[in-house]
Amino acid sequence: MDFDYTPDEQSFRQEVRSFIAENLPPKEKRDKSFLGTWLEKVRAKGWVGFAWPKEFGGSDGGLIEQAILKEEMSLAKAPPLGTSMMGLAWVGPGIMEYGTEEQKKKFIPDILDSKVTWCTGYSEPNHGSDLAAIQCKAELQGDHYLVNGQKIWTTGAPWSQWIILLTRTDFNVTSKHDGITCFLVPMDAPGVEVRPIQNMAGDKHFAEIFFTDVQVPVENRLGAEGEGWKVTVSALANERSSIGEVTQLQAKLDDLKTLVKNSKRQGKPASEDPKVRRTVAKFEIKISAMKYNGLRYLTKQIKGEPLTSETSVNKLHRASLEIEMDDFAIELSGQAGLQLRGGEEAVDNGTWSKGALNWPNVVIGGGTPNIQRNIIAERILGQPKD
Amino acid sequence: MNFGFTEEQNLLKDQVQRFMKEACPLSHVRDLSNSDSTFDQALWQQAAELGWLGLTIPENFGGLGLKWIDLIVVLEAAAEGLCPLPIASQALASTAILTCASEAQKASWLPAVASGEAIVTLGLYDEANWIDPAAVTASASTHGEGFILRGKKPFVNDALAADYLLLAVQGPQGLALAALGKDQVTVTAQPTIDSTKPMASVDIDGVEIGADDLLPMSDEQLAYLTDCGGVATTAEMVGAGAAILALTNSYAKERIQFGKPIGQYQGVKHRLADMFVDLESYRSLCYFAAWTVDDSPQELAKAVSMAKGYASDAFAQIGIDGVGLHGAIGFTADYDAQLYLKRSKWARPMYGDSDYHMDRIATLGGL
Numbered sequence: 001m002d003f004d005y006t007p008d009e010q011s012f013r014q015e016v017r018s019f020i021a022e023n024l025p026p027k028e029k030r031d032k033s034f035l036g037t038w039l040e041k042v043r044a045k046g047w048v049g050f051a052w053p054k055e056f057g058g059s060d061g062g063l064i065e066q067a068i069l070k071e072e073m074s075l076a077k078a079p080p081l082g083t084s085m086m087g088l089a090w091v092g093p094g095i096m097e098y099g100t101e102e103q104k105k106k107f108i109p110d111i112l113d114s115k116v117t118w119c120t121g122y123s124e125p126n127h128g129s130d131l132a133a134i135q136c137k138a139e140l141q142g143d144h145y146l147v148n149g150q151k152i153w154t155t156g157a158p159w160s161q162w163i164i165l166l167t168r169t170d171f172n173v174t175s176k177h178d179g180i181t182c183f184l185v186p187m188d189a190p191g192v193e194v195r196p197i198q199n200m201a202g203d204k205h206f207a208e209i210f211f212t213d214v215q216v217p218v219e220n221r222l223g224a225e226g227e228g229w230k231v232t233v234s235a236l237a238n239e240r241s242s243i244g245e246v247t248q249l250q251a252k253l254d255d256l257k258t259l260v261k262n263s264k265r266q267g268k269p270a271s272e273d274p275k276v277r278r279t280v281a282k283f284e285i286k287i288s289a290m291k292y293n294g295l296r297y298l299t300k301q302i303k304g305e306p307l308t309s310e311t312s313v314n315k316l317h318r319a320s321l322e323i324e325m326d327d328f329a330i331e332l333s334g335q336a337g338l339q340l341r342g343g344e345e346a347v348d349n350g351t352w353s354k355g356a357l358n359w360p361n362v363v364i365g366g367g368t369p370n371i372q373r374n375i376i377a378e379r380i381l382g383q384p385k386d
Numbered sequence: 387m388n389f390g391f392t393e394e395q396n397l398l399k400d401q402v403q404r405f406m407k408e409a410c411p412l413s414h415v416r417d418l419s420n421s422d423s424t425f426d427q428a429l430w431q432q433a434a435e436l437g438w439l440g441l442t443i444p445e446n447f448g449g450l451g452l453k454w455i456d457l458i459v460v461l462e463a464a465a466e467g468l469c470p471l472p473i474a475s476q477a478l479a480s481t482a483i484l485t486c487a488s489e490a491q492k493a494s495w496l497p498a499v500a501s502g503e504a505i506v507t508l509g510l511y512d513e514a515n516w517i518d519p520a521a522v523t524a525s526a527s528t529h530g531e532g533f534i535l536r537g538k539k540p541f542v543n544d545a546l547a548a549d550y551l552l553l554a555v556q557g558p559q560g561l562a563l564a565a566l567g568k569d570q571v572t573v574t575a576q577p578t579i580d581s582t583k584p585m586a587s588v589d590i591d592g593v594e595i596g597a598d599d600l601l602p603m604s605d606e607q608l609a610y611l612t613d614c615g616g617v618a619t620t621a622e623m624v625g626a627g628a629a630i631l632a633l634t635n636s637y638a639k640e641r642i643q644f645g646k647p648i649g650q651y652q653g654v655k656h657r658l659a660d661m662f663v664d665l666e667s668y669r670s671l672c673y674f675a676a677w678t679v680d681d682s683p684q685e686l687a688k689a690v691s692m693a694k695g696y697a698s699d700a701f702a703q704i705g706i707d708g709v710g711l712h713g714a715i716g717f718t719a720d721y722d723a724q725l726y727l728k729r730s731k732w733a734r735p736m737y738g739d740s741d742y743h744m745d746r747i748a749t750l751g752g753l
Contacts, residue, residue: 001388001391001392001455002387003389003677003681004387064387257751260753271748274741277745277748277753278745281695281743281744281751284751285671285692285696286667288674288692289667289692290667292670292671292673293666293667293670295387295389296390296673298387299387299389302388303390313662313663313666313667316663317667370656372659373655373656373660374652374655374656374659376658376659376662377649377655377658377659377662381658381662382635383635383638383647383649383650383654383655383658384639384646384649385650386650386652
């Protein structure tokens with residue numbers, strides 16, 4: 001056991017820090033051109049798709065360097081390393097593993113260059129958690145497939161140019177995991193209609209998407225026909241390490257502590273209230289548990305041991321932290337905590353009141369807490385499936 | 387960066403697990419806890435021969451010169467089978483000697499501790515559920531060439547088995563540890579919920595000791611020993627927690643109700659998943675805390691409070707759910723689940739409950 005970093009790793013950390021010091025101006029000094037310049041510079045550094053193989057434009061970065069990069073970036077509250085978040089997280093890795101040479105050439109560079117934003121067409125009106133039961137239909141007709149059906153809760157759909165789409169090509173299967181096929185579809189294809197849905201925080205981040213006789217060329221199929229479930233599972237297994245999330249949560253905890261120090265409860269400093277102290281300590285413990293769980297799993301990966309479903313542990317912690325931290329902040333601030341951005345008494349300009357309505361983004365997207373519990377009980381503890 | 391165990395540590399773990407299976411199965415633990423003395427001399431001898439009692443004692447004092455991260459491998463694996471041997475007490479007492487005794491005393495005492503020839507324990511606080519120098523109420527005052535002790539140490543772990551005791555007192559110059567032989571004091575067993583963790587009160591009132599037998603101890607040293615106690619206890623909570631989770635997990639696969647294994651119902655499987663999440667998390671925190679003892683002492687206090695603060699409540703809940711998910715069978719004396727529930731009750735207040743540790747985290751975190 002050893003928490004020290006090798007000289008090479010330390011100098012990599014130093015490199016990231018110097019880069020940030022030189023290229024990341026404080027928030028108030030960033031103008032409109034900043035993001036574009038930032039994205040070009042991190043791309044030139046090879047830090048977008050850092051762990052991807054060099055042949056695809058990545059850097060073959062190691063697991064530890066990857067963790068260092070994420071940690072330093074989120075410590076500095078830097079913008080993301082690419083705007084195509086889902087492209088970087090699973091579309092790109094999926095194409096590298098299952099795509100044709102042409103697909104690789106066509107799609108990978110644009111993901112790395114933040115030229116194309118991807119969304120993920122998984123959930124349907126009747127099939128969310130039960131993802132494999134999808135009904136959106138694709139029929140082979142000569143040189144193309146004809147897609148008909150509906151997707152919903154598709155995050156980023158209103159501004160994405162492409163979608164990775166799960167469809168059913170075969171309805172006569174014994175296992176629902178068979179007969180699923182994956183496609184790469186442009187959002188401006190004729191017959192694709194996006195209807196944004198407003199969430200409870202007032203944002204329109206997700207949408208329902210209707211597919212009516214959409215023609216998708218055969219060359220846009222990712223993987224073989226009927227292989228879509230395998231493609232999806234392996235893409236989702238390309239799990240981001242939770243290091244960046246831990247740093248973000250730590251920063252949020254620091255803000256929460258500042259709020260506590262500036263708050264009163266029944267006229268007395270809130271920082272003296274045993275319940276307040278205990279609650280904040282509990283958040284801090286959970287975030288630390290995420291950190292050290294993450295480092296244990298990272299060590300397993302480095303040693304070449306397969307990670308099973310342990311990441312669900314940190315997902316559950318993160319879910320409860322995302323819900324509870326903002327909620328605690330608005331409770332602590334009473335009526336002022338309820339005020340939205342712009343309100344006269346709004347606390348921290350409404351950050352907490354907004355967050356208290358925004359947690360489902362993280363908590364429900366990517367598998368609800370109960371799905372994570374199923375995964376742990378079934379895949380790690382070996383309990384029978386529902 | 388490597389947050390994993392070495393090959394040697396894994397072998398040590400296997401060795402302890404094999405020992406527990408072959409020499410100290412739960413049936414034997416039950417027999418011992420039903421007898422007058424839970425202490426098994428033959429078993430102790432075996433543990434001594436395997437080197438477990440001198441793991442953290444330097445080689446020049448007869449030990450193996452290893453670290454706390456090695457010690458917790460033994461404590462965790464032994465606690466899987468609720469080993470009733472006073473291994474943790476021995477380790478804490480040897481840490482106290484290394485921390486507070488003179489070089490001459492270390493040289494004279496530690497070899498016998500490392501070899502297991504002398505069984506030693508450590509008693510710190512006299513007020514229940516209070517971690518503070520002021521919670522040491524027993525005292526020592528100057529008396530002739532040496533000191534005379536006053537008061538009682540009501541909560542000393544493994545005192546009945548111990549040949550020697552190191553007991554915290556308020557001395558003339560501040561806190562100190564009185565080094566005593568078992569014949570100098572009166573030890574009275576205090577049965578608790580968990581008979582695998584024997585507790586006793588030690589009457590030291592009027593006992594006279596020599597000048598050398600009072601070891602000065604600073605407030606920081608007391609805090610350090612308390613934190614080491616927290617690490618040891620949490621490591622045992624990891625082992626015991628894993629064991630009752632494993633027991634409950636396999637029961638849930640076998641027990642059929644309404645035509646299905648109960649583990650197929652989400653009410654059961656989600657509880658099991660939550661037990662796993664908690665265990666996994668305080669396990670990570672415990673390993674980190676154990677690492678800080680030798681390798682990053684400035685982080686020890688916070689790391690212990692994270693680990694013990696999490697484990698205190700989580701293991702208590704794991705104990706309750708472990709018994710509860712079994713239904714009536716879990717409640718029976720003949721079934722093993724209850725033994726672990728009792729251990730979870732025992733461990734909760736030891737070296738600080740969650741309220742203590744969480745408040746300390748708030749303080750250390752700037753609140």
